[in-house]
Amino acid sequence: QVQLVESGGGLVQAGGSLRLSCAASGRTFSSYAMGWFRQAPGKEREFVATISGSAGTTYYEDSVKGRFTISRDNAKNTVYLQMNSLKPEDTAVYYCAAHFGSIASRSLDYDYWGQGTQVTVSS
8 A cells, every 4th residue: 555645835926936745655666657636626637747667757748848847766755746937827736646557647547646735826
């Protein structure tokens, strides 16, 4: 079983940056692909980014390409989402998730989820 604990959310002005962290339990962290998803009020949960267990492969939703970077430190059992050039439309609850397999962009592919952390971008 994997437990995920997110941190780093907060309030930031448009154009600013935040780095989200997600700490995972267990000794098999590198066996899991990790993903970030977000959900804004009135919208469905959407894919943001994913990274393979070895960190060799990443994939991003088009609207965040060039602005967000997903990374991981398997020695620390932690995955990160560096968010730059933030826009008001990035405002959402951000969730990290773990998938025992290859990188994936569908919520249904993920086995474990964190509690979410609020990111608010003001204009």
